Amino acid sequence: MAVRFASVFLGAALALSASPLFAADAKPSVVIYATGGTIAGSSASSTDTTDYDAGKLGIETLIKAVPELSQVATVTGEQLANMPSQDMDQKTLLKLSKMINEKFKDPAVHGVVVTHGTDTLEETAFFLDLTVNSKKPVVIVGAMRPATAVGADGPMNLLEAVSLAANDKANGRGTMVVLNDRISSAFYATKTNSTTPDTFRAAEQGYLGGFVGITPRFYYSPAIPTGKMSFDVSKEESLPKVVILYSYQDQDSALLDAAIKDGAKGIVIAGMGNGSIPTRTKATVKKLMEQGIPVIRSTRTGSGFVSKKEEGIGSGFFSPQKSRILLSLALASGADMAAIERYFGMVE
Ligand code: SIN
Numbered sequence: 308m309a310v311r312f313a314s315v316f317l318g319a320a321l322a323l324s325a326s327p328l329f330a331a332d333a334k335p336s337v338v339i340y341a342t343g344g345t346i347a348g349s350s351a352s353s354t355d356t357t358d359y360d361a362g363k364l365g366i367e368t369l370i371k372a373v374p375e376l377s378q379v380a381t382v383t384g385e386q387l388a389n390m391p392s393q394d395m396d397q398k399t400l401l402k403l404s405k406m407i408n409e410k411f412k413d414p415a416v417h418g419v420v421v422t423h424g425t426d427t428l429e430e431t432a433f434f435l436d437l438t439v440n441s442k443k444p445v446v447i448v449g450a451m452r453p454a455t456a457v458g459a460d461g462p463m464n465l466l467e468a469v470s471l472a473a474n475d476k477a478n479g480r481g482t483m484v485v486l487n488d489r490i491s492s493a494f495y496a497t498k499t500n501s502t503t504p505d506t507f508r509a510a511e512q513g514y515l516g517g518f519v520g521i522t523p524r525f526y527y528s529p530a531i532p533t534g535k536m537s538f539d540v541s542k543e544e545s546l547p548k549v550v551i552l553y554s555y556q557d558q559d560s561a562l563l564d565a566a567i568k569d570g571a572k573g574i575v576i577a578g579m580g581n582g583s584i585p586t587r588t589k590a591t592v593k594k595l596m597e598q599g600i601p602v603i604r605s606t607r608t609g610s611g612f613v614s615k616k617e618e619g620i621g622s623g624f625f626s627p628q629k630s631r632i633l634l635s636l637a638l639a640s641g642a643d644m645a646a647i648e649r650y651f652g653m654v655e
Contacts, residue, residue, distance in 0.1 A: 335417035341366035344424025348453030392424025418472030432493035436482035444477035534653035582613035
């Protein structure tokens, strides 16, 4: 297995370096940043779809496995990381966002694709949606079956993602998620199923479009989500720590206090229903807010709007994991409590 991949790697590297970027008949130029995940996953068994190693194959191997990519784009690949997405961190997110913003300054680059593990794909996608300041398309793609599995979904997902990033109709739509022949907005999409390929959805907002063959077909013209915010992270080296606490019957304030002692600058609560939290925790939440430490009440229900209440800021339509990203970016930008409330209120 190792030898086979080594020769594939070499062949792909030669093919990549030999392909001219600006030939007269050149296809749109698309850059793929690889970060790992199941799309780069490998197992000794072709029926193993649950116990494989994520983040094993390099970007050259992924590109070489899909020669059809050259039909839709002139592709180059860069290996940013090769990890399971559970290990993705803010340092890598900042690096990725800066690399994409820099890359988009090159007028020859049409779009960017990021390969990523699906477990935290929605967090990276949301981060990029809020921090890449360009109308050019960013497409983030993963797979639910490793590259070695029967019926691996990665190759087709990658081909569709590149086809989307190369397409003019993808401009001005922010960061998009591609899996299972569907295109979702990174602003709203979330992983909804632990094992099946149709996992990415936005329960209330739906899909932006899908693929007919490998051609993207959008349902609507480009639109910006209501109240969409954007942040400049070009000078950030790190982001303020924000933690998520899960609500349940019998919850008390112990973990809220522990989070602050541990250096959290903001807290997101995955609350019950419309962001409800137990009565016995409300005094602590109020105290933290008065001390200037924002507490966002999101919902553990999986969808819906969390409205403002006396204790804590409602998360709007943002899930706990998206709320954590947004609050961290807001704090890094120096936003005060009123600005943070506006961001989560999601009004224009
Ligand atoms: C991961 O998120 O890295 C593993 C799971 C996946 O990619 O589907």
